[in-house]
Amino acid sequence: MxxxxxxxxxxxxxxxxxxxxxxxxxxxxxxxxxxxxxxxxxxxxxxxxxxxxxxxxxxxxxxxxxxxxxxxxxxxxxxxxxxxxxxxxxxxxxxxxxxxxxxxxxxxxxxxxxxxxxxxxxxxxxxxxxxxxxxxxxxxxxxxxxxxxxxxxxxxxxxxxxxxxxxxxxxxxxxxxxxxxxxxxxxxxxxxxxxxxxxxxxxxxxxxxxxxxxxxxxxxxxxxxVDTREFPYTPEPPGPPLVLFPARIIGDKGVREFVAAAGALKAQGAEARFRLLGRTDPDNPTNVTEAEVRAWEEEGIVEWRGFSTEMPIELALSHIVVMPSYREGLPRVLIEAASVGRAIVTTDVPGCREVVRDGDNGLLVPVRDAAALAAAIKRLLEDKKLRADMGARGRARVMAEFxxxxxxxxxxxxxxxxxxxxxxxxxxx
Missing domain, CATH: 3.40.50.2000 (Glycogen Phosphorylase B;)
Structure with missing residues (x-):
């Protein structure tokens, strides 16, 4: 927000x-x-x-x-x-x-x-x-x-x-x-x-x-x-699936693995859009430059929306939320995504695994593993019912615990x- x-x-x-x-x-x-x-x-x-x-x-x-x-x-x-x-x-x-x-x-x-x-x-x-x-x-x-x-x-x-x-x-x-x-x-x-x-x-x-x-x-x-009234449960929108990366554009958030996974899936013919939603962070040692992000856009791998002040809307427009971070305290954006009812793909690292239970409200993958990340995203892209079931369980967990x-x-x-x-x-x- x-x-x-x-x-x-x-x-x-x-x-x-x-x-x-x-x-x-x-x-x-x-x-x-x-x-x-x-x-x-x-x-x-x-x-x-x-x-x-x-x-x-x-x-x-x-x-x-x-x-x-x-x-x-x-x-x-x-x-x-x-x-x-x-x-x-x-x-x-x-x-x-x-x-x-x-x-x-x-x-x-x-x-x-x-x-x-x-x-x-x-x-x-x-x-x-x-x-x-x-x-x-x-x-x-x-x-x-x-x-x-x-x-x-x-x-x-x-x-x-x-x-x-x-x-x-x-x-x-x-x-x-x-x-x-x-x-x-x-x-x-x-x-x-x-x-x-x-x-x-x-x-x-x-x-x-x-x-x-x-x-x-x-x-x-x-x-x-998370205020569950601000982030209400919302059914998936119609249209091609949107895979959302809602985080700062820095290496430690796993943005390069996300882009690599998106490129691999597009090469396999996946009919999905991959969106980066966040700002670069020059103060962070693992910052990704704006020039590098623009290059990814020009290649047609991802679209970059920058920083958003309307996270409830952005999450509701998505179908899958992905954040392959290297380590977190406890990422609020994943709780927000679960509150909206979105299936999540994230890494099996401190903080992220506190929000996502593998196979329950999302999928956990090894850190720094773009191939495993692509496989998990593909699994959700191909199974709308699985996404819906995971999203419903995520919403229930947020209501009970977060x-x-x-x-x-x-x-x-x-x-x-x-x-x-x-x-x-x-x-x-």
Whole structure:
């Protein structure tokens, strides 16, 4: 979803916030889909100041505004620190959230830029004195978490939303960089009163294996939920099948494997269209240039629509959704595709396999395997009933496991949990 469509998102999030039940502490075990029994609800918490730190304002609107509004509805004073993007910031402010500009550039690694980011977090947290900091994505978790620890913020929530490029490549330099990043995570997550949210068990297992985090503070919340009213179940449209790749045009999303599979299927006579729906990302080390994408178009392999602000419509126009990513936290776009009722082809990697069960609501293929990807797409192209059955099962699973209402309730429960841990124990009678 793009910023131009986010006014609707903000309105839906506001409506959701008004329906959220009062905040209560509910502990979740760090296991796939498991929840412990809810303890008795304690006395209502006094108003607290919440600071959310993210790397992108449009991402905040589409992925975390629902939490911010729900937190405000139950009494929090809510602030967000993000790099300014005018349209997104206007929506955030219009929703009653205080916005602070943060000089953060995704993908940038210059020392001066990192120091400016640390300085900005140090100043903001020092001046604001939040009761709780919720950091989302790598740099806010690493740097915001370190500053929150040094500034002695009473409570911190970290959201590990994926591990990124460094955890996909080999070689001695990458090993050194990963070791350094894990050490920074260890320091950031070492706050004495923190919770660490993970989106898939593979990322959690990696952190536990490297002793980056204590299991006792970990929480599993799969993804950030989808508003199933915004992404309603929609029957397939008539006409030749449209195979949709709805992701950034970068190597790590498997775009080259998608193009190779499309070329192979067209060479076999497949009567289908193959569409790329996403933007290039020059800040990403695996970015595909616009010239390369245009060359694929000129060869007649794919059509490129660029970035779209109308994802519900784009998904409804498709017949099959394909994203052969190398690794994910938990890809929201696949949940959106399942909500619309589309069969999915994706890779058997962390994050993707949390959304798609092989043979149930889609097909899983090996990573970096264009031939296997082509075979899976061909199977779905040739079987309309299989697509419909998988789409129906995907919709049912989203309704049961990936609703935005569940995501908001789980997130507020984490806030209540960590803030209760910050309260002094009652005096003995």
């Amino acid at each position: 793009g910023v131009a469509a986010c006014a609707c998102c903000a309105a839906r999030a506001q409506a959701l916030a008004s329906a959220v039940s009062p905040l209560h502490p509910r502990r979740r075990e760090a296991r796939r889909g498991s929840v412990t029994a809810t303890p008795p609800v304690r006395a209502p918490l006094p108003p607290k100041r919440l600071l959310l730190l993210l790397n992108d304002a449009p991402f905040f609107v589409t992925h975390r505004l629902s939490i911010a509004l729900a937190a405000r509805a139950v009494g929090f004073e809510v602030h967000v620190g993000v790099p300014f993007e005018p349209r997104a910031v206007e929506l955030i402010k219009g929703a009653g959230i205080v916005v602070h500009d943060i000089p953060l550039r995704r993908g940038a690694r210059a020392v001066a830029g990192e120091l400016r980011l640390l300085q900005a977090y140090w100043r903001l947290i020092g001046e604001l004195k939040p009761d709780i900091v919720h950091a989302v994505t790598m740099k806010p978790v690493l740097y915001g978490g370190l500053v929150a620890r040094l500034r002695k913020v009473p409570a911190v929530v970290h959201a590990v939303t994926g591990l990124g490029y460094l955890f996909l490549i080999g070689g001695p330099l990458a090993w050194v960089q990963r070791t350094l990043v894990l050490a920074l995570y260890r320091a950031a997550l070492g706050h004495p009163n923190a919770r660490a949210i993970f989106q898939n068990p593979d990322d959690l297992d990696l952190f536990l294996r490297h002793r980056v985090v204590d299991r006792g503070i970990t929480v599993m919340i799969r993804g950030c939920g 609703s935005v209402e569940g995501f908001v309730a789980d997130s507020l429960a984490v806030y209540g949990d960590v803030l209760q841990d910050d309260q002094p124990a009652p005096a003995a009678a």
